[in-house]
Amino acid sequence: MDPRVLRRKIIRTASGCFHKNGIKATSMNSISEALHISKRTLYQVFLSKSELLEACVSFQIEKSRKQIEEKCRTLNCLEAIVYLNYQTYALSGILSADFCREIVKYPEALALFSREYREPLHEKCASLFREAQQKKLIQPESNFELAFMFFENTLLYALFAPYEEPKRALTYSNAVLTYLAGVCTAEGRKELHRMTASGELQPAV
Structure with missing residues (x-):
């Protein structure tokens, strides 16, 4: 087989x-068995479980970032803010609670996620927030850093909430939209209402 394939x-x-299954419960042996290859072949490609984990994190980040970039080109600034939050929820939604708890034990993978996903997401969202303020969709006195902190904390709560989908996604989307409605101008709230009424953007479950 081609090494790249x-x-x-x-x-x-x-x-x-x-x-x-989470990081701890996933061994190099179980991965090789799932692939129907020998552990020796697996270790020839990835020298350690940590190295493989970092490659997996990078793969998911790149996939999500491409989706975000492509979709945001077709959206206005307020729609894009909502979409960014929903897409981050979708990325987090494929992770088990065990994975999220255990990744903190792998600082390189965690740093990779922060550097390659969280920081660019923060920058993109801040730019969209400023654009929405310039277009008088978000109130000029609204603080983006507080908004971003709220979005992150709400995501963490939703991820570990003691209930299943689709209730979890609905709780998250309602929180995001309610917060945005609070910082939007009257014109911005009209745009949010149009989005929700049309069902154009929905969090993935």
């Missing part, structure tokens, strides 16, 4: 195992 196949399979 094998590498991609390993990353896709390992990503599914990590996300479904």
Whole structure:
């Protein structure tokens, strides 16, 4: 098998195992068995479980970022803010609670997520927030950093909430839209109402 094809196949399979079962419960042995390859072959491509985990995190980040970039080109600034939050929820939604708790033990993977996903997301969302203020859709005195903190904390709450989908997604989307309605101008609230009434943007479950 072409080494590049094998590498991609390993990353896709390992990503599914990590996300479904958590990091601790996923061993290199279980990944090799899922792939029907030997552990020796697996270790020839990835020297350690940590290295493979970082590759999986990078793969998911790149996939999500491409979706965000493509979709945001078709949206206005307020729609894009909502979409960014929903897409982040979708990315988090494929992760098990065990995965989210355990990744803190892998600082390189966690730093990669922050550097390659959270920081660019923060920058993009801040730019959209400023644009919405300039277009008088969001009140000029509204503080973006407080908004971003709210979005992150709400995401963490939703991720560990003691109930299942679709209630979890509905709770998250309602919180995001309610917060935005509070910082929007009258014109911005009209736009939010149009979005929700049309069902154009929905959090993935």
